[in-house]
Amino acid sequence: MQTNRIQSSGFGNAIDRSRPLTFTFDGRKLTGYSGDTVASALLANNIHLVGRSIKFHRPRGILSCGVEEPSAIVRCTAPGLNPVPNLKATEVLLSEGLIVESQNSWPTRNFDVFGLLSFGPRFLQAGFYYKTFLWPHFGWHRFYEKVIRNFAGLGRIRTEIPGTGGYPTNMDQRNKFCQVLVIGSGPAGMNAALVCARKGARVVLVEQEPTFGGSLLWRKQAIGNITADRWISDALDELSQYPHVTQLPRTQAFGHYDHGMVLAYQSGEWPDSGIFWKIHAERILLASGAIERPLVFPNNDRPGIMLAGAVRKYLNRYAVRPGRRAFIAVADDNERKATISDCVAANIEIAACLEHGQQIVDTNGRRRVRSVSVKTAENKIIKHNCDLVCVSGGWTPTVHLAAHLQGNLQFDNEVQTFIAPEHRGPLLSVGASRGIFNLESILSNSEYQAHKAMTQIGLSGECGSNQTAKVENPIDRPDLPAGSNYRAFVDFQNDVTAADLVQTVSEGYRDIELVKRYTATGMGTDQGKTSWTNAIDQVAAATGEPPEQLAHTTFRPPYSPIPFAGIAAARTGEQMKPIRRTPTHRVFEQMGCVFQKSGDWLYSRYFPQIDESLEQAVAREVQAVRTGVGFVDMSTLGKFEVRGQDAENFLSRVYCNNVSGLPIGKIRYGLMLREDGIVFDDGVVARLGDEHYIVTATTANSHAVWLWLTKLAQIQWPALDVTLTNVSENWASIAIAGPRSREILGRLGLDIDSSQLDFPFAAVREGRLQGDASCRIFSVSYSGELCFEVNIPAGYTSGFVERLLEIGADFGITPYGLEALDVLRIEKGHLTVGREIDGRTTPGDLGLAKMVSNNKDFIGRALLRRPGLQSDDRLQLVGLTAADGVSEIPIGGVLAESSLTQSSRQEVNGYLTAAVFSPTVGKSIALALLRNGHRRDGEELWAVSPVAGASTKVKVGTTCFYDASGDRFNA
Amino acid sequence: MLIPCPWCGPRDEREFDFGGSDAKFPSIGTPRDSTTDTWYEAVHIRENARGDTRELWYHLSGCERWICLTRDSVTHEFTNASTSDQGEHPGESDAD
């Protein structure tokens, strides 16, 4: 039975009585109507006690009727969906079958064992946890923290993993571009939108509630001789006629960012869908209205004590009568009259009003307010029985978005609070956010500001008269009575009392930011919307500093909590970041390749045969390359063309080794340094023509090298005639490696001569693939075997690989992956970015000191000469083999003087960059960066891995374990 | 941020790669030109101004060019944008 629902159809413009809905609250089956919020439906069913407060477990009800709600926090579960904790009952729209549960009580919200805590507010005073739990020194983490953590927190969340890649959602993310964004659709926003729309501006109007109209919907003020409802529907009709106007209901603008970007979240069908809007506006009209502020008095938090405006909204919008007998404590005279009038119209009996000079000294009622005790000017205490208290300390302008780009807000002496600036950046504030509360003034102010925005963007407007903050009746906020105020709440959600604030200030935390942090005022899910101004006033009184000097804490996005699911939108699971696949991917997939995700890429890792382990496959692949022929995908390398008269000069500056004088058709290894002398990347430089080179970069550094080269060309040396083209994605690159690779090359049908004379090591040839697609062949070797890297247009890759398999069948051609490639390169002591080239090593450290040219200048030359980069005690690259020739060298080991069994704690002499079992050499080998390593040839020390419990005695040697003379790739 | 690319117009910051201050390296020429001191300053010392800074951005998802921008490091307002070949690049004496 919705006992509190007003039957008269004159009430309830938000609900559709023809569409009843059923829902449950803590297991009890209840009904409401379409259009209800959970809060209005609970109130309709005469339920005030909604949950327990976070610290004292005090019974809490519904304070407000919107986004500012601090108390009525519930967990909701829609049929078939996951429960969502910590939702404001005043924001959640009722839906059929919705399961609503109270939070933070045990066993039930009505009989909460921990309600006992409410008797100890002084012990659980602000910051109590900083002063105790100090003994013993490990006690905090072992005991106290566990207890505190279980008491803290609002709702419960399920942590089970729902399946691959996270929860499925229907969240969308969209961009919207407009000339004017109007935030809020009350009288100010609606009027401003009309003005702009009539001027032909592209307007987006956002409203956080499901219905446009803002306060007009419940204040029922007439505009001229038109009723509010009529004015709204006329305005919406007119706006709908303009194709350049977009109306977004249930859309909350929550953050104002640089250069006119406002982020907004549009709630969709509850609760797994919504639209995350990025709105880019030339001008922003902030018509966000105002939020009513509660009064601070002892026991001001009992269920049934509600904001006066909220009561009127429940009456008029939802046809819900929150009580039968109301006590009215409204500071502003007009507001008081309006509250009384609305209550009386809804048959609510008025118990009494708080008159000027009176104070509320206490309230009673365990789970619902039963009475209010008032001290009169004559110091007499009068007790008024009631089941509803309408409170209001005036209205606080909703200034948040005007302050997100920082800069403090101005304190307005007339409205006695902080108001939004008239104009800041692209944002113009209108109406109540400026502290203007009179309807006529709001309308003329919004017209003035809208015209101003139009003029600024070149759609001329004739400005009317400006209105500034104006208060008809100065607010006479009843003072907090002295004493017993450990139960006078300022921040309802975080249970911060007036006494807490006074205590905090007296302890020395005087700055408003310190007060916030020490007490957690305004740090709850309501973000202090109903508490921040009261807190400032309390702190001002305690410090003796006026509020305008005290200022306020920083306003930051989001205005109200925003679902993570909406922020991530489609970027869940594999969609989190696009995966890059090489041109070989499809054909490799057919060949049974095992891929591995690493960084941006999906790499071909190895090609297992039936019943073959990774180790077996890698050993087989390595052996094939060493003894026969194999091929591997090298397409992820960066490939950059360098052309122009100054191409050679450019490359000579970029690489530390000598690259000039390279004959056409020849290749040279190139080592690139950062400007600070540290090795940046390595690759090859190939000369294709007179003024035409192609250079490669490692996969990991491909993008960084491209940025580096273009920056040098465009910014540092714009006068050089050099043109760079990134052709990384145009060419697929397949390296055919092994002693028999030349035979394969001969059969590929390339129109180039592949005899040894014409195609020595370190050469490049251009030709055509079977007379069709162009191709480039580079005789370079990472594996140390005779090798030809064939570059073909990416689109030809599948066909090329298929042909390679066909031709190679007689030779036992073996596709190999990056695992085998890694073994091959370690056997040769070739370098890898991220391992040996780790952003800390110099050419000297890597044993490449001789490559560094003495005859030219290049990037990194000067700073490489710094003594710290030349000293002997640096970590230098060495090769390691197991001293006994059989033991395994532990992966990720560090180098020490003694084994683990001899000493568990010792100096780190260096560390391994790579360790593998070499099938070719037949033993475990490693590369390592060892302190002063180049002078320790032949020494023995220990590679230790405490995490694996392993130590192996290793012998220091050269980095090349195989074919040191290089005969094989020169074959 | 909305970055005013001189080639493409105002575009979202996610289209760009930041590339550091537009401090110029010492000129590159003969080995003798390259002194540690001048390079130390150029590579390490930054004005790090609270206010206007001149910096480089690469428009990756756009014109794929480097641009020079003057941006206020406190307010993020842009006051100047130039293409890399419009800006003042003095001291480029080594264009041999």
Place this chain on the structure above:
Amino acid sequence: MENSRKVRYSGHSLLRNALGSKPWPNIFPTPELRPRYDIVIIGGGGHGLATAHYLATRFGETNVAVLESGWLGGGNTARNTAIVRSDYLLDASFALKNFSLELWGSLSRELGFNLMYSPRGYVDLAHSDGELEDHTLRANAMCLRGAEARILNREELKQRVPQIDLSETARFPIVGGLVQEKGGIVRHDAIAWGFAKSAVGAGIHVVQHCPVIGIQTDAGKVRSVQTTRGTIECERVLISVAGASSQVAGLAGLSMPIESVNMQAFVTEPVKPALDVVVNYNAGFCYISQTDKGEFILGGNSDGYPSFAKRGSFSTIENVVVRAIQILPFLSNLRLMRHWSGTADITMDGNAIMGATPIENLYVNCGWGYTGFKATPAVGWVMAEQLAGNATPDLIRPFSLDRFENGKLIDDGGVGPYTWLH
């Protein structure tokens, strides 16, 4: 000392206060500035206040002023993700941070202020065998130097943090992780307050809302510090002002190898305990823990360009959120509630600068980027030693300002002189 009064906190004192009528004493009274101090510390954040605490308690130096332009701990001490750990490969970085980690345990008792050090474990995830190899290397180096660390495979990880999504089909599958059980979180604001309380109790002057506007030198030696409240003569000065290091050092005519970037962090609404470990995701950063209050606290990379705006790009937050949901899918049911950002000073090798400057008796402690929080007590300890005596402590020596000139870089990330990438 006119301000010397020690305030003792305990469960007993709390009970006495709750039952009695005697209010708590003011632990941060505003002192009258003296015309001269032995030591002036510019910056009343965690580092500066820790330095003051150790100056008083270890070296008996109490003629010290800490000058703070805003409020106590209002810089990066208030703007971080409260994580402490010491999983560093390079000797210098490890030594300092591990010393710091060892100090946290007894600090609450020492200060008489609960810093809520929670060694709940720090898990650094690896997304490929190569990454796990790096983690192993780091863990091995830590163990060999006397710290504790383990490498977890997928099964062990599942046991340790069952909430983590280990599906192979994840965008960046998780192959294992490094765990340091002594890593965890500390209540960030409390650090500033605890150190300040101790320093004030020992007679040190901690002055808030007192910006320094000039540093006077004479013959290459520091003489006095000019503030909005007058000029203070002093023997030695420490600049410890993260987020304004270039500006304050500039007052003394120093040019620093520093650029400042914006860092962001944010929390969800509070929920009952759902995660009792700190998790770090490495495919583009995202670090997550749950505060004692119940909020999930998340952070990631810097915004990637210089800024003093102390607000941030939303795309940074987006990147962190999508990663958070990858690790802990249940987070998609929570909401972004509060967000903050601060200015991180980053040097040209990404590591801090501590110690002497070309100006005699002027010392700096800066360039911590976003790794300064975890180092707070150790920094205070060694900077106090530096300021009190003449010898430079071993732990500081590698972090000298002149390392950029002599090339003795300490680049943990191997990133180079590109501050926005650190």
